[in-house]
Amino acid sequence: MNLNTMPMRGLLIATLLLGGTAATPAAEPAAPSPLSLQEHAVVSSAAYLKGHPDLRYRQLGMAAAEQRKFVDARRYYTLAARHADKLSQALMAELLWNGQGGPADRALGYAWMDLAAERGTEWLLLRREAYWAALDEAERKRAVDEGQALYAEFADPVAKPRQEKEMRRNMGEMTGSRTGALGSTVMQVRFNGQLVRVLPEVYYAPRLWQPDAYWNWQAQQLQEASAAVNVGTPRTLPSR
Numbered sequence: 001m002n003l004n005t006m007p008m009r010g011l012l013i014a015t016l017l018l019g020g021t022a023a024t025p026a027a028e029p030a031a032p033s034p035l036s037l038q039e040h041a042v043v044s045s046a047a048y049l050k051g052h053p054d055l056r057y058r059q060l061g062m063a064a065a066e067q068r069k070f071v072d073a074r075r076y077y078t079l080a081a082r083h084a085d086k087l088s089q090a091l092m093a094e095l096l097w098n099g100q101g102g103p104a105d106r107a108l109g110y111a112w113m114d115l116a117a118e119r120g121t122e123w124l125l126l127r128r129e130a131y132w133a134a135l136d137e138a139e140r141k142r143a144v145d146e147g148q149a150l151y152a153e154f155a156d157p158v159a160k161p162r163q164e165k166e167m168r169r170n171m172g173e174m175t176g177s178r179t180g181a182l183g184s185t186v187m188q189v190r191f192n193g194q195l196v197r198v199l200p201e202v203y204y205a206p207r208l209w210q211p212d213a214y215w216n217w218q219a220q221q222l223q224e225a226s227a228a229v230n231v232g233t234p235r236t237l238p239s240r
Contacts, residue, residue, distance in 0.1 A: 038202045041191035048189070048208070051170025054085035054163050054218075061088060070101030081115075083166070084159035086218075087225050089116035090124060097131065106131070107139040111146040115154055119219065123226040164211045171209055
């Protein structure tokens with residue numbers, strides 16, 4: 001499939017609703033440097049996840065799905081989606097498409113996948129177009145209608161500020177400084193059942209907390225996450 005000829009329905013919806021400019025497919029992010037042991041400990045800690053509801057609710061959703069508690073998974077993915085987590089939006093699309101946790105709704109599933117592809121991530125665009133090809137005309141019309149409501153609540157211009165607010169508030173609580181100034185005290189976080197000593201400059205590394213660096217890091221993680229979403233091959237319905 002040629003990405004240059006793909007219809008950009010969701011990006012046009014976002015432009016109309018949010019006053020933005022339709023995006024082009026995102027360039028592949030540079031390969032992220034691997035997390036150190038201390039950084040792995042940080043992003044797994046309860047304190048870090050408290051300030052990152054996108055990751056906290058995604059983890060809860062994936063755990064629920066693994067236990068086949070798909071109703072709970074839908075709820076958690078929705079909460080993560082409100083904080084701009086694109087992988088959770090794609091996983092929500094999967095549940096809707098496959099009728100897990102509720103009746104199958106392919107039109108709404110497409111709308112969620114379209115939202116997940118908002119940033120132009122290539123594998124999500126391809127997934128979105130496979131969904132579109134499998135819809136009939138009535139489903140396509142409803143999918144566009146459903147997408148308008150989703151973009152109004154979950155698109156980046158409204159969802160990212162929610163996430164950034166949580167990160168700023170949590171950083172202030174942890175440091176005791178409104179500016180997030182770091183102290184010199186070595187911190188401890190629990191990782192794999194053990195306490196790990198972490199320097200403040202590691203815990204508060206820009207890519208883990210500062211909005212621009214954080215979203216860039218998340219884009220890099222998302223680029224590697226295609227294996228996490230497995231919906232099979234959407235089928236085109238026979239002509240009626």
